[in-house]
Amino acid sequence: MESVDSSLKRLGNTEHFLTFQKTDLEQFVHEARSLNLRIAVVTSGGTTVPLEQRAVRFIDNFSTGTRGATSTEKFLDLGSVDNTSGDPWRKKYAVVFLTREGSKQPYLRKVSAQHIAEACEILASQVTVRDKSIVTALTSWKTTRSRLFVIYFTTVQQYLADLFSIAQTVKPYRRSVLFFLAAAVSDYYVPFDQLSAHKIQSDTEDLVLNLQRVPKCLGSLRHDWAPEAFVASFKLETDESLLMGKARGALAKYNMHCVIGNVLDNRYEEVLIIDKKGKKLLQKGSGNEELETVLVSEIARMHEQYSKNG
Amino acid sequence: MESVDSSLKRLGNTEHFLTFQKTDLEQFVHEARSLNLRIAVVTSGGTTVPLEQRAVRFIDNFSTGTRGATSTEKFLDLGSVDNTSGDPWRKKYAVVFLTREGSKQPYLRKVSAQHIAEACEILASQVTVRDKSIVTALTSWKTTRSRLFVIYFTTVQQYLADLFSIAQTVKPYRRSVLFFLAAAVSDYYVPFDQLSAHKIQSDTEDLVLNLQRVPKCLGSLRHDWAPEAFVASFKLETDESLLMGKARGALAKYNMHCVIGNVLDNRYEEVLIIDKKGKKLLQKGSGNEELETVLVSEIARMHEQYSKNG
Incomplete structure (x- = not known):
């Protein structure tokens, strides 16, 4: 097993790559815990690998961040068991959302500026939108702000530095913390000192x-x-026959609490949750409900069980 | 000089990559010309290079598409010499905007869904925005729609196939057509038949x-x-000392009408326009006016002179 130092040392000075203020996050997490909310750290979108020091070119992946953005909504929507008051602070989770700059965002993922431009009326220096899906999305966005802490990354170096720093910050809250690692992290990169200084000719x-x-x-x-946090990681393959082996490998190698396996073609239709006890297939219902509703509900249930055993 | 066939044949069947309906574009261009508008084909944003057939990973570049989106606004804003009526159809250009999916769009580049979410009020199932910059942007977007034809690409193969098809469509309109090639086109790619079929392990x-x-x-x-169209291409470098040589090289090698040279660090502050007669430095004014106002005005002037000599 790699130690903290050896795993990140190869990236250089991680503080240099951090994209948020640690004190802001400390305050957010402290307040959430004082209100008895659990903490879900959701990572989302793809990391980039710069190919030049003055990065003109980079390697990216197709991830849109939809899984992470949608799942964040579901975590924010989960109510406490005893919640009948409708008070937003009686909800179950506060979310730290570590997201690729420009990828899909909770609630806003269905609302682009162009969508609004097409739907709006403009009269007397005032823009009015009555489209129901836009009104609903913007309302949800506004009402959940206080329980959502957003951190933006672009490069794989930033992502790893941010994740390390988030983990350090939430570590004291032990089993009340859940990591839901939906980001698509680059497997290969070029170390900074080996990068071409200028644009590759x-x-x-x-x-x-x-x-x-x-x-x-x-x-x-x-x-x-954060050795006491519950950790769920993702495994995406295009070749279904490789999925179970890869997922079981990750479960064992990194000692994950569970691995969520998905295949590119049907990843919004079904996922496999694999843990030490076995596997469980989750499928999208027949209605409008998204797959992430059942997925997040199941992961939250596993997290609850885990935290009660702590 | 490469022929049409030899330059695109290596990509495979270009029709397969096309991302728009040619008949729609033909109709748009025909209507624009019947209203005596010139045609500006503006390309914008970066092309991607898939590294797998079921593309999970790809090479991209940092381009946000800001130059192309901003320049498109300026082309749409240019008025006819004799235009005093304010009639939008008395403007000078219709624009075919070939743009990377998800990159900056004319007018909407300053208005994100989050920006609107933050600025809006929600009351009685109705969203209201009074923020002046949002109202202005959405108003401009709405009033210029009829003169803007947008085509979205993602991969370098789609970009080249689209550009070829656009060129064929506008070719009959000869010198009334201007190409303003602001897209950042990949220099290297992996031919489709050499791509890994599945996700690289x-x-x-x-x-x-x-x-x-x-x-x-x-x-x-x-x-x-489109041998009679006026063509302006871009050359971006991070190393200023290489710029003039590279730009002059492109001018001669491809017989461009002009090359717009820019350096990564100050590309929104100044550009060099290089043509056979020499070079001209354009700089952003001291006020709020963007560099693209002078750039597009100068390119349109050169285009006008060129079309008069036809």
Whole structure:
């Protein structure tokens, strides 16, 4: 197992990559816990790998961040068992949302500026929108702000530095913390000192890129960074026949509490939850309800059971 | 000089990559010309290079599409010389905007859904926005719709196929057409038949990618696809000392009418316009006016002069 130092040391100075103020997060988490909310850390969207120091080009992946954004909504929507008052602070979770800049955001994912431009009326220097889905999305966005702390990353270096720092911050809250790692983290990168200083010139017929493995931090997260938190990670494959083996491998290798396996083609239709006891298939219902409703509900149930045993 | 066939043949069947209906564009351009509008084809944003057939990973570049979106606004704003009526159809240009999906859009670039969510009031199932910059942007967006034809691309293959098809469509309108090529087109790609069919596995310590040069289509555009259109291309460098040489090289090699040179760090502050007669430095004014106002005005002037000599 890699130690904290060895897993992140290869990236250089992680403080240099941090994209948020640690004191702000400390305050948010402290307030949430004082209101007896659990903490869900949801990561979302894809990390990029710069190919130049003055990064013009980078490697990215197709992730839109929809899974993470939708799941964040479901965590925010979950009510306390004894919640009958409708008071938003009687909800179950506060969410730390570590998200790729520009990827899908909770509630706003269904509302683009163009969508609003098409739906709106403009009269007397005032824009009015009556479209029900837009009104609903903006209302939900406004009413959940106080329980949502958003951190934006772009590069894989920023993502890992942020995740490490978040883990350090929530570590004292032990089993009340859940990590829901839906971000698509790059597997390979080019260390900063090996990057071309300027834009790669395009004079030659071929270009060969040599990439190295990104430090795998799941093991460090589980064992060093926040060893008492419940950790659910994702495994995405395009080839279904590889999925179970890969997911079971990640479960064992990094000692995850569960791995959520999904196949590119039907990832919004069904997922597999794999833990030490076995596997469970979750499927989207027949109505409008999204798959993430059952997924987040199941993960929250597992988290609750885990935290009661603490 | 490459012929049409040899430059695009390496990509495979270009029809397969097309992202718009050619008949829709034909109708748009025909109507614009019947109203005596010139046609500006503005390309914008970065192209991606898929690294897998079921593309999970791809190479991208940092381009946000701001230059193309802003320039499109300026082309749409330009009035006819004799325009005093305020009639939008007395404007100078209709714009075909070939833009990366998700990158900045004309007028909406300053208005995100989050911006609206923060600024709005919600009362009685109705969203109201009074923020002046939002109202102005949405108003401009609505009033220019009829002169703007938007085509979205993601991959470099889609971009080249779309550009080729646009060029064929506008070719009959000869010197009344201007190409303003602000898109950041990938220099290297992996041909489809060499792509890994499934997600690249991350079991090995290193990953080596072998990329080939993307066919350079600027020469084909100038000489075969739309030989009478005015073509302005861009050259971006991070190293200022390389810029003039690179820009002059592109001017000569592809027989551009002009090359707009810019350096990453100050690209919104100044650009160089290089043509056969020499170079001209354009700088952002001291006020709020954007650099693209002077840039587009200068390019439109050059286009006007060129079309008069036809």
